[in-house]
Amino acid sequence: GESVGLHLPTLSVQEGDNSIINCAYSNSASDYFIWYKQESGKGPQFIIDIRSNMDKRQGQRVTVLLNKTVKHLSLQIAATQPGDSAVYFCAENDAGNNRKLIWGLGTSLAVNP
Amino acid sequence: DAGVIQSPRHEVTEMGQEVTLRCKPISGHDYLFWYRQTMMRGLELLIYFNNNVPIDDSGMPEDRFSAKMPNASFSTLKIQPSEPRDSAVYFCASSFAWNLAGGPPTVLTFGAGSRLTVL
Numbered sequence: 532g533e534s535v536g537l538h539l540p541t542l543s544v545q546e547g548d549n550s551i552i553n554c555a556y557s558n559s560a561s562d563y564f565i566w567y568k569q570e571s572g573k574g575p576q577f578i579i580d581i582r583s584n585m586d587k588r589q590g591q592r593v594t595v596l597l598n599k600t601v602k603h604l605s606l607q608i609a610a611t612q613p614g615d616s617a618v619y620f621c622a623e624n625d626a627g628n629n630r631k632l633i634w635g636l637g638t639s640l641a642v643n644p
Numbered sequence: 645d646a647g648v649i650q651s652p653r654h655e656v657t658e659m660g661q662e663v664t665l666r667c668k669p670i671s672g673h674d675y676l677f678w679y680r681q682t683m684m685r686g687l688e689l690l691i692y693f694n695n696n697v698p699i700d701d702s703g704m705p706e707d708r709f710s711a712k713m714p715n716a717s718f719s720t721l722k723i724q725p726s727e728p729r730d731s732a733v734y735f736c737a738s739s740f741a742w743n744l745a746g747g748p749p750t751v752l753t754f755g756a757g758s759r760l761t762v763l
Contacts, residue, residue, distance in 0.1 A: 574648070
């Protein structure tokens with residue numbers, strides 16, 4: 532039979548507004564974090580990364596913030612566009628697990644025109 | 645560059661049948677990864693290769709799964725026999741990025757995926 536999947540957290544924003552997608556990570560030993568974007572029917576696409584010795588890193592229209600005290604990561608998208616509609620994944624690089632990427636379950640971003 | 649190419653894009657098969665998924669990585673990339681994606685478990689790393697050699701296959705679910713990389717431009721993931729619980733989207737990804745922190749690269753280029761449905 533068909534399995535029932537989890538319902539992804541969804542963030543709905545108006546076009547032109549800023550978006551903030553949050554992620555809590557689990558392993559205090561993780562020292563490198565990555566954000567990926569997955570559009571419908573496509574594979575994940577790398578957006579931006581940050582090392583644990585940084586609190587903030589900026590890219591084109593995107594900013595990643597890292598709070599190691601509370602093990603929290605966020606991705607900010609400025610002036611959100613319809614093309615930003617996708618599922619966003621954070622991933623942590625686990626120094627204690629052969630540096631494999633540990634992926635979150637994702638957040639769905641819906642941009643309303 | 646055409647990117648990472650996977651085939652087939654969609655596969656519907658019956659329980660017990662053999663399934664072979666194929667991947668052509670980006671030329672020059674020396675790492676190749678196979679991932680499985682489901683709603684329940686998200687993205688799971690199954691296995692990865694470096695210079696055609698399997699490095700870590702600890703994510704392969706069971707003996708029914710096998711992966712090969714006979715050369716730098718081709719890899720297969722085989723499931724034999726397939727079961728309904730294998731239904732998922734299977735992604736291949738490749739990379740040449742150097743991870744300064746050590747370990748496998750983390751900036752991956754993914755293919756479009758192969759959606760497998762086992763009835």
